[in-house]
Amino acid sequence: MNIVVFTGxxxxxxxxxxxxxxxxxxxxxxxxxxxxxxxxxxxxxELCVSxxxxxxxxxxxxxxxxxxxxxxRLQRHFPGTRIIxxxxxxxxxxxxxxxxxxxxxxxxxxxxxRSETDTVPLEGWEQHYGDRHxxxxxxxxxxxxxxxxxxxxEEACRITSKADLLIVVGTSLNVYPAASLxxxxxxxxxxxxxxxxxxxxxxxxxxxxxVKEKASTGVPSVVDALIRENQ
Numbered sequence: 177m178n179i180v181v182f183t184g185x186x187x188x189x190x191x192x193x194x195x196x197x198x199x200x201x202x203x204x205x206x207x208x209x210x211x212x213x214x215x216x217x218x219x220x221x222e223l224c225v226s227x228x229x230x231x232x233x234x235x236x237x238x239x240x241x242x243x244x245x246x247x248x249r250l251q252r253h254f255p256g257t258r259i260i261x262x263x264x265x266x267x268x269x270x271x272x273x274x275x276x277x278x279x280x281x282x283x284x285x286x287x288x289x290r291s292e293t294d295t296v297p298l299e300g301w302e303q304h305y306g307d308r309h310x311x312x313x314x315x316x317x318x319x320x321x322x323x324x325x326x327x328x329x330e331e332a333c334r335i336t337s338k339a340d341l342l343i344v345v346g347t348s349l350n351v352y353p354a355a356s357l358x359x360x361x362x363x364x365x366x367x368x369x370x371x372x373x374x375x376x377x378x379x380x381x382x383x384x385x386x387v388k389e390k391a392s393t394g395v396p397s398v399v400d401a402l403i404r405e406n407q
Contacts, residue, residue, distance in 0.1 A: 177406065179257040180339040181247050182357055186346020186371060187391045188263045191238040213321050221316070225305045228317040231264075232283050232301040240271035243345065243391035246399040248272040253403050260332045262347060262354050264319060277328050277335065279354050281319040289313035292327040329353055336360040343368045343398065346391045349375040370394035
């Protein structure tokens, strides 16, 4: 069985990482225009570096939760399972998962100005403004800012189009283009959505099994059931 897992902020939130869109989320404390656009980077790069340094500290202090661990267990039981995430943290990888496609960048990496994907790893939490990429350009956080292209979206679409089962976890399905991944599923693909809220499932609602639980309880139960069914 070809399984794809698509995760959003709800998974990271249960590890204590702040989300952006909740009522008490990061956008209540920071303006998008000040820290997460290319114009913000040009206008005040030091503020952007400081903002993402703080996010990086939080990420490094966080630990994978039961949802991350269950997804790793699923991947080990069903080799070839792919993970697509909107999250910029490395909690999937720290839980032991591989083949993770990060749509919106990775907080533990930096990039230059010439290439969207030519990244360098960052040791620790602190980026020093003024450091340069091997290509000579100024390093910036490896984050897809609002208004920028999503470089791995086409790859994510290809992966999703081959899925027999798509498991969507902890996302409102309101952030585009990522939310449009459901449009790339084939007609025979089963869809399971794990989220305590009401994600925007649109025309796919009749095809979806909605597990109305938070990620840390819903994902382990879904994974356990899949493993039992395929033993």
